[in-house]
Amino acid sequence: MKNSLIRPFLLSAAIAGSFGFYALNSKPTVVADPNNAGLKLLPGFGALVVAETGERARHIAITPQGNLYVKLNRPTKDGKGILELKAGPTGKATVTGGFGNYGGTGMVVKDGYLYASSDDDVFRYKLDAKGEVTNPTQPEKIITGLINRHQHEGKSIALDNAGNIYVNIGAYSNSCQVKDRQKGSLGQQNCPILDSAGGIWQFRADKPGQSYGAGTRFATGLRNVVGLDWNAQSNQLYVMQHGRDQLHDIFPELYDTKQSAELPAECMYALSKGANAGWPFLYYDPIQHKKILAPEYGGDGKKEADPKYLEPAVAYPAHTAPNALLFYTGTMFPEKYRNGAFIAFHGSWNRAPEPQKGYYIVFQPFKNGKPSGQWEVFADNFAGSPANAIAGHPDHKPCGLAQGPDGSLYVSEDKAGTIYRIVYNQK
Amino acid sequence: MLALLVLGASPAFAQKKTPAKAPAQKAATTGVPAAVLLKGKSVYTQSCLSCHQADGAGVDGLNPPLGKTDYVLGDKTRLINVLLNGLQGQDINGEPYHNVMPSQDYLTDQQMADVLTYVRNSFGNKASVVTVAEVKAVRGAKK
Numbered sequence: 189m190k191n192s193l194i195r196p197f198l199l200s201a202a203i204a205g206s207f208g209f210y211a212l213n214s215k216p217t218v219v220a221d222p223n224n225a226g227l228k229l230l231p232g233f234g235a236l237v238v239a240e241t242g243e244r245a246r247h248i249a250i251t252p253q254g255n256l257y258v259k260l261n262r263p264t265k266d267g268k269g270i271l272e273l274k275a276g277p278t279g280k281a282t283v284t285g286g287f288g289n290y291g292g293t294g295m296v297v298k299d300g301y302l303y304a305s306s307d308d309d310v311f312r313y314k315l316d317a318k319g320e321v322t323n324p325t326q327p328e329k330i331i332t333g334l335i336n337r338h339q340h341e342g343k344s345i346a347l348d349n350a351g352n353i354y355v356n357i358g359a360y361s362n363s364c365q366v367k368d369r370q371k372g373s374l375g376q377q378n379c380p381i382l383d384s385a386g387g388i389w390q391f392r393a394d395k396p397g398q399s400y401g402a403g404t405r406f407a408t409g410l411r412n413v414v415g416l417d418w419n420a421q422s423n424q425l426y427v428m429q430h431g432r433d434q435l436h437d438i439f440p441e442l443y444d445t446k447q448s449a450e451l452p453a454e455c456m457y458a459l460s461k462g463a464n465a466g467w468p469f470l471y472y473d474p475i476q477h478k479k480i481l482a483p484e485y486g487g488d489g490k491k492e493a494d495p496k497y498l499e500p501a502v503a504y505p506a507h508t509a510p511n512a513l514l515f516y517t518g519t520m521f522p523e524k525y526r527n528g529a530f531i532a533f534h535g536s537w538n539r540a541p542e543p544q545k546g547y548y549i550v551f552q553p554f555k556n557g558k559p560s561g562q563w564e565v566f567a568d569n570f571a572g573s574p575a576n577a578i579a580g581h582p583d584h585k586p587c588g589l590a591q592g593p594d595g596s597l598y599v600s601e602d603k604a605g606t607i608y609r610i611v612y613n614q615k
Numbered sequence: 616m617l618a619l620l621v622l623g624a625s626p627a628f629a630q631k632k633t634p635a636k637a638p639a640q641k642a643a644t645t646g647v648p649a650a651v652l653l654k655g656k657s658v659y660t661q662s663c664l665s666c667h668q669a670d671g672a673g674v675d676g677l678n679p680p681l682g683k684t685d686y687v688l689g690d691k692t693r694l695i696n697v698l699l700n701g702l703q704g705q706d707i708n709g710e711p712y713h714n715v716m717p718s719q720d721y722l723t724d725q726q727m728a729d730v731l732t733y734v735r736n737s738f739g740n741k742a743s744v745v746t747v748a749e750v751k752a753v754r755g756a757k758k
Contacts, residue, residue, distance in 0.1 A: 244676075261676070338703070338704050339713055339714060340713075362715075368715045368717065369715050369717040370701075370717040370718060371717070371721055434665060436665070448665075537666075537677065537678070538665060540669060541660070541664060541665075579670075580674070581672070585675070
């Protein structure tokens with residue numbers, strides 16, 4: 189399959205000659221919408237609406253042939269939890285198929301397979317040479333019986349280059365209190381939730397019917413991870429944690445509403461096997477730049493946590509909900525973007541009564557597989573206006589990211605179901 | 616669609632549409648003293664706002680809105696019990712919400728009556744007051 193893809197590419201690249209290779213795929217026909225799909229972008233970039241699905245579009249994946257698969261949080265009225273979209277020459281796409289009667293979040297294309305997750309299981313579908321799913325009604329159920337207690341239930345997935353799949357099993361709790369989210373309730377000793385959730389589990393990508401017994405708890409102390417991706421340069425899994433909520437609500441005598449809005453940071457972690465990021469025993473304070481002991485476990489906002497826990501790789505504004513992470517390997521965007529990370533922030537709710545924040549795509553530069561340099565907002569105004577963002581009433585909530593074969597960046601969102609494509613259009 | 620659901624599920628609301636003047640309807644439309652609403656709003660700001668938001672609109676898929684839901688406008692005993700016991704895993708007007716409503720039983724009977732009266736008369740709602748006696752009765756029955 190790889191060969192048949194490479195040959196026409198070489199041939200056409202030769203014909204394209206000095207035009208540069210991405211120009212061949214996209215430049216002549218794919219055009220940004222006049223208003224850049226309502227987004228605020230950096231100079232040289234443009235955006236178009238690829239499709240309006242009208243569904244809660246969670247994660248997305250694109251085959252080498254350019255077929256776009258969209259995982260829906262809940263199936264359509266006629267029972268389709270995954271949509272297939274195909275774009276015409278201008279980049280506008282239509283829904284060409286659907287299957288999988290289950291809601292969920294995870295969606296990845298890797299080495300000839302489409303992987304999809306419900307809130308309990310992970311499935312995989314075989315892709316043919318045209319990027320079409322060959323077994324829409326009979327996927328392999330590779331992972332099953334994961335805990336789902338209707339909080340942090342999404343099972344986001346990523347694959348490495350050695351045949352392993354990594355699955356987020358979010359903690360069904362905010363901070364492992366005896367009574368979840370209850371004012372003043374203290375933390376459960378040793379937090380038993382961590383036995384079956386609050387971490388990343390590793391399984392084989394090609395083995396059917398695996399559950400906890402067949403997998404490994406790869407990393408623990410992670411409250412909930414929605415965005416994660418494999419970094420091929422450092423050969424490491426990077427994850428974006430959703431930090432804990434409600435410091436003020438639960439411990440009003442220790443935190444005021446302003447502190448509660450800025451604490452804790454949303455953290456990126458670089459994971460190695462056995463890593464422990466410390467939830468629920470700590471949170472990361474981006475103002476003090478310290479790992480702070482959680483108030484549920486005796487903290488007072490100042491006492492530091494046991495230093496044995498993993499240090500975050502980067503800290504982002506509190507409660508902004510990073511829902512997708514993508515390492516960019518394309519050549520369409522300028523050099524500085526290569527191997528760096530795009531992060532889709534779904535946007536906050538737990539900053540109230542302070543203004544809400546997020547609803548944007550961030551670019552985080554990387555060098556040699558490690559974060560390097562200051563992050564910046566790459567695409568903004570998914571909310572529709574600053575007032576919408578502040579009020580927490582965004583028009584769109586970015587949730588998924590995928591890289592097209594030509595190096596375009598695709599974005600999905602689960603409020604209106606819009607699919608965007610961001611292109612670089614400067615010479 | 617939403618309005619239909621509310622109408623179907625909430626007798627108090629449905630009564631407003633009928634010409635007959637039932638006593639319940641009278642209670643539902645009499646003005647609530649501003650002082651009560653102010654006290655209720657203060658409890659709301661302290662204990663509810665962070666999840667249900669300042670405008671009571673909630674958060675998609677996580678925290679339900681409090682405007683015209685069958686819980687808010689419907690049976691008061693059930694409503695009081697939401698505060699006393701908390702709530703999880705229940706669809707609200709046909710929508711699932713993936714967060715937890717913790718018990719608010721640290722509130723006094725007075726605070727619960729005030730905040731529920733405020734909620735039932737804000738965010739587009741108009742419904743009868745919740746009295747301290749009603750909260751006391753439900754809390755007593757629970758014990």
